Amino acid sequence: MSWINISKNSHFSLANIPFGIFSTTVQSKRIGVAIGDYVLDIPGFVRNEGLTGLDVNTRNLLETSKALEQQTLNGLASLGKPVHSGLRRYIQEVFKSDGRYPDVLQKNSQLQQKVLVPMSDVTMHVPFEIGDYTDFYVGCNHAYNCGCIFRGPQNALQPNYYHLPVGYHGRASSVVVSGTGIRRPKGQILVPADDGTTQPELHASKKMDYEFEIAAFVGKSNNLGEPVPIGQANDHLFGFVIMNDWSARDIQAWEYVPLGPFTSKNFGTSISPWVVHTDALEPFRCEPIKRKESDPKVQPYLDESASEFSPKTVHDIQMSIDLTISGESHRISQMSAKYMLYSFPQMIAHHTVTGCNLRVGDLLGSGTISGTESGTEGSMLELSQGGKRDVVIGSVTRRFLEDGDTVTFSAVAGDAATGLVGFGTLEGTVLPAAK
């Protein structure tokens, strides 16, 4: 329990304490922490003796570091897990009803006025400077569903799928924060020609889609040429956001051979603003998708069975997708983040196996996550079976997104009793294509 009022439904309970970058009409971009309906202004808190109760070493490091003056989380993450884990635990203690440091903030209403900003007053920003963004494809059910649509159930998964977490390099420049409108892309798509064949033409995408993914921010770098061993990979994670990897399916289908998706993905990728720290998700560890006896086993460099977390290498986070059409919202899918064939540590071990260096702030997307049942699809491509079937949403139907549609993702772990650990919402509205 906290001495500040946190609604039972808040994603930002005392058990969460996610980090983000906010600004207000009078405050420039800075690091904040979400708690209930408030944002704690971290540099303000630190400057005003907020860290009094923190152990001296961590306190000194934070007070003298330039990390807290940055307009991204890169500096804070670079200080190392003991520092940001320690800071998060300390903030929990500061906000606890029966906490050890009531003088710091609870009994200091002057400081509360200064550093507790109502969430309704803040604008949120992309939390990290993202050096590189990589998108994986570990949502096995999604990969299978898409494979069935394009190649049939016999060849749905490619031969490499059970051997390595398939991934590709994405576009870092076009990662935007929740709330940013996404313009329907114009690109090359195949359209029917007079002679009955198809011809490529520059056209507004007719198959604009969302992809619900969990994404991790890297909090610890590795040197070029030095792969991260699977046993250490978890230490390289700072925290998680939810991600919408907007996709133009018709552009993708035409362009992706032989080098992968390019303009069909790089027009925008949306992420939620609050980065849920790895520590906050520890209680929600669970097992990933199980391999059958007949499925290939992973190479030793991907084998997590000796990990302290094994076999709970992923997290059970409840994900939901709402579509708002003409002001009316409908839930169209629900799934769990546990439906991954590979964990984030496995993605990191594979990403770096040939020597690739990850840097603090790099973003790693899981790939679309779908469950196995109807109503658990992470993309509209799956819901409409490749655009061949109407999806009934309230009083209208969809096969892909239309202009003005708002896609809202939400994800949360835990329950009201112990406090929700959530990501808030990730929202984006499809804007009409440019003239």
Add this chain to the structure above:
Amino acid sequence: MSWINISKNSHFSLANIPFGIFSTTVQSKRIGVAIGDYVLDIPGFVRNEGLTGLDVNTRNLLETSKALEQQTLNGLASLGKPVHSGLRRYIQEVFKSDGRYPDVLQKNSQLQQKVLVPMSDVTMHVPFEIGDYTDFYVGCNHAYNCGCIFRGPQNALQPNYYHLPVGYHGRASSVVVSGTGIRRPKGQILVPADDGTTQPELHASKKMDYEFEIAAFVGKSNNLGEPVPIGQANDHLFGFVIMNDWSARDIQAWEYVPLGPFTSKNFGTSISPWVVHTDALEPFRCEPIKRKESDPKVQPYLDESASEFSPKTVHDIQMSIDLTISGESHRISQMSAKYMLYSFPQMIAHHTVTGCNLRVGDLLGSGTISGTESGTEGSMLELSQGGKRDVVIGSVTRRFLEDGDTVTFSAVAGDAATGLVGFGTLEGTVLPAAK
């Protein structure tokens, strides 16, 4: 003619004046310009009244800008083409034998001592902070050669190849400067199994290769959602380097379906340190690979026929590859940069067509460039026909690179009479795989 001695064979004649980032044992990283065997220390030059003869506006802009204090070229490039073009032309004038500003440097031996650093004393660095790196595939002959190896001549080029410049997002973090050793990657490759089939295994790559590409640095950004029209795309280029897109062919073959190359490329990409300004290459414009009447025409958004440069949309730059084995060097290929099916402005127009934002410092690789004849191959994959044929190099043979092999690329335009405009060399040695 310059008043400083520039050898006829120097790539850095008065006609070139490329920009780079250098340091010495006593000087931290800073902007420099290459001229003959010297590097002009640009911030030193500017601080010591070096810009006296430059027009007042550009001079003020450069003197008051923080751009020249940066350890990358991003700031300088961001000042705009009039500024860096003007600075380059001014430096040419300063170094001319009969230049208009002899007092600035020619007759000022004290300043010469201060700001002219022997090239042998400098260490070169990656010239830009690279936000995103994209690799295209516009070397039509290379694409055809590779397609023949993998799919036979009938299906060598994919259906989209003549319609759009195929490209994929590369890894920015592992772009390194010439001279950096490249460790042979370990990754998943298919190896023969006891039962006659193949099985994936973590193994040092047996098919390590180079790819000779021309690469452009972006000098002007565009906003997300606002494609760069083909007619303006040339203005978004700052200059060019040569690039070695090291590739592990066996890892690539296994991993690339369906989302493209990933760990087979991201272990290292080498670039030459001196960025040859677009202005320096203007005299060497020429026509790209010609489409046959029967080949598809490009969409209007890629049509350059109305461009002021048309039909000379690419550059005739002589490229050469030397391989050094046990201390002995042999030239193994020579080709021209004109063997591209799409120009860099076309690559930019396509990259941004769906709205992707490019930022100053982004790196765009052309894809491997090969000619049509034997001896013009841009990769060893082509020389050895997919590793099926020995390539005789002096007294030894190769099918792919071996440990200790040094790959040296060089590229140069023009002739000794008017002064060479070259890229210098791009060198990298294959280091043995980690234990």
